[in-house]
Amino acid sequence: MIVRQLQDAEQTNRRIVSPDGNWESTRMLLKGDNMGFSFHITTIYAGADFLMHYQNHLESVYCISGTGEVETLADGKRYPILPGTLYVLDKHDQHILRAFTEIKMACVFNPPLNGTEVHNAEGAYELEAATITD
Amino acid sequence: MIVRQLQDAEQTNRRIVSPDGNWESTRMLLKGDNMGFSFHITTIYAGADFLMHYQNHLESVYCISGTGEVETLADGKRYPILPGTLYVLDKHDQHILRAFTEIKMACVFNPPLNGTEVHNAEGAYELEAATITD
Numbered sequence: 001m002i003v004r005q006l007q008d009a010e011q012t013n014r015r016i017v018s019p020d021g022n023w024e025s026t027r028m029l030l031k032g033d034n035m036g037f038s039f040h041i042t043t044i045y046a047g048a049d050f051l052m053h054y055q056n057h058l059e060s061v062y063c064i065s066g067t068g069e070v071e072t073l074a075d076g077k078r079y080p081i082l083p084g085t086l087y088v089l090d091k092h093d094q095h096i097l098r099a100f101t102e103i104k105m106a107c108v109f110n111p112p113l114n115g116t117e118v119h120n121a122e123g124a125y126e127l128e129a130a131t132i133t134d
Numbered sequence: 135m136i137v138r139q140l141q142d143a144e145q146t147n148r149r150i151v152s153p154d155g156n157w158e159s160t161r162m163l164l165k166g167d168n169m170g171f172s173f174h175i176t177t178i179y180a181g182a183d184f185l186m187h188y189q190n191h192l193e194s195v196y197c198i199s200g201t202g203e204v205e206t207l208a209d210g211k212r213y214p215i216l217p218g219t220l221y222v223l224d225k226h227d228q229h230i231l232r233a234f235t236e237i238k239m240a241c242v243f244n245p246p247l248n249g250t251e252v253h254n255a256e257g258a259y260e261l262e263a264a265t266i267t268d
Contacts, residue, residue, distance in 0.1 A: 001227045003207050006218030028196070028220045035224060036244040037171045058169050062162070062240060064198055072135050072261050084140030086162045090169060093135045106196060106240045110170040 004028055006041055013132050018118055032131055038112035039055040044068065044099040048076040051108040053094045053123040058110045060088045066103030094123070138162055141173055147173050152252055158223055165246040172246035187228045187257040192244045194222045194231065200237030205230040208244040219256040228257070 009015065017024045022045060034065035044066070051073075068081040073094040077127050079087065081103065089095065095104040107124075115124040143149065151158045156179060163173040178200070183248050184205075202215040207228040213221065214236065223229065243259075249266035251259040 001204075001213075001229065002222035002224055003213045004220045004222075005216075006220070024171075029222060031166075033222065033224060034192060035222065037194075037242060039220065039242060041218075043197075060163055060169060060171075060173050062175070064240075070135075070137075075234055079135075079137045082139075084175075084254065086138045086173065087139070088136035088138075088163060088167065088169065089154050090136055090167060092215075095135065106198075108169075108171060108173060108242050114261065134196075 002029075002033060005104075012127060012134055013116075020050065020119075021045065021124065022050045024108070025034050025112060027115060027132060028097075029112075030132060031114050033112075036110065038070065038109045040107045040109070040113070042105045044097060044103040044105065046099055046102045048099045049096065049131065051094065051096050051123045052119060053092070054089055055092055055122070055124045056127045057113075057125060058090060058092075060086060060108045062086045062106045064106060066099065066101045066102040068099040068101070068103050073097070136163075136167060146268060148249075148268075150250060150252065153230050154184065154253075155179065156184045159241070161247060161249060163246075163264060164266060167246075170244065170245045170246065174241045174247070175241070176241050177240045178231060178237040178239065180233055180236045182233045183230065185228065185257045187226070188223055188243075188254060189226055189256070189258045190245075190261045191247075191259060192226075194220060194242045194251050196220045197226060198238040198240060198242040200235045202231065202233040202235070202237050205232070229256065 025042040
């Protein structure tokens with residue numbers, strides 16, 4: 001069994017801060033853990049408004065706290081995000097995330113992230129990236 | 135994109151209440167969603183103290199709120215559970231979960247659950263079970 005504590009992991013290189021100033025994510029579980037998925041606690045900063053497009057990954061996002069909205073570009077639909085909302089990018093959907101307040105999210109990726117990924121110019125994570133060790 | 139709200143899902147047959155009175159789990163994302171994992175928001179009732187042994191699944195468990203402990207039977211080690219704790223059953227570990235208060239958890243299973251699983255006599259979920267539709 002693996003046991004990790006968010007407050008400890010935030011003090012290590014598991015905490016990734018996005019270069020664009022929109023978010024930070026503490027990667028609690030990664031590819032090297034061999035679970036077939038990765039698990040991250042992600043903070044979206046209040047006021048963030050940005051495009052993502054996970055061309056290489058499926059992702060589910062559960063809102064623990066905070067409010068915002070997610071918009072799918074293909075149809076322009078907007079869905080409110082509040083505590084208890086799950087949104088699931090099952091079709092590599094291009095989407096815009098807007099944080100009205102700071103949002104805390106539990107994110108699951110398949111395939112699992114390696115470790116240090118940040119979004120590329122198209123809002124995707126590459127399939128290959130450096131691993132993280134404690 | 136799929137969007138579901140916990141408070142709505144709790145009013146449907148996505149909410150599974152364990153026959154043993156230890157927990158309930160709202161299954162937000164299941165095998166039929168084709169994400170390669172399932173995602174559940176699980177409540178462990180205060181005072182629960184029970185054995186589990188997921189022989190057929192890998193699971194990660196993240197504590198959103200509440201306190202308790204998890205004990206691995208193979209070595210008798212006990213680990214505190216508090217908000218921010220992730221424990222990961224990467225070796226099909228036999229484990230005892232104890233809830234000192236009500237605990238809310240975000241649980242991820244690989245392979246994904248079908249829908250209606252509850253623990254069998256050995257504390258495992260079977261690989262086959264009925265699906266849930268909204």
